[in-house]
Amino acid sequence: MVEVVIHINNRKVVNMKEFREAFNQLKDGKHLVTVKDMRKRSIPQNAYYWGVIVPMVRKGLYEAGYDEVRTNDDAHEVLKHVHLRKHIVSKHTGEIITEIAGSSTTLSIPEFNDYIETICKWASEYLGIIIPSPNEQIVEFEQWQSSIVKSCD
Helix, strand or coil, X not given: CCCCCCCEECCEECCHXXXXXXXXXXXXXXXXXXXCCCCECCHHHHHHXXXXXXXXXXXXXXXXXXXXXXXHHHHHHHHHHHHCEXXXXXXXXXXXXXXXXXXXXXXXXXXXXXXXHHHHHHHHHHHCCCCCCHHHHHHHHHHHHHHHHHHHC
């Protein structure tokens, strides 16, 4: 398998040499070429994750009796272990020796969206909590803000 990261600027491949070298390594035959966004998660995604999802999951886990989950970092570690699990496998034998938690920092924007969606579904099913989507938060904030204004009149 050949992988290459291409850099595009103004709709042109900047590192054309590496791009060509990768294709020159391929043997004759059919090949599947997949292009995916390599940008890491966005700042709004990160803010939503750390500001809404992680605290709600921390509280949900704590209330479900998981007393060891006291901080947002604890909850983050649980989420990574549950949803970003990686097997350590021997390429020679296929034997799995252990599992480790993957990293959320390496996820692309679409991958991080999938991660968030998976967590929200899991939190609903396993912890019985509904994590509001970013859009729902805006509506709730606007309703709260208008109630404050009305109470001040």
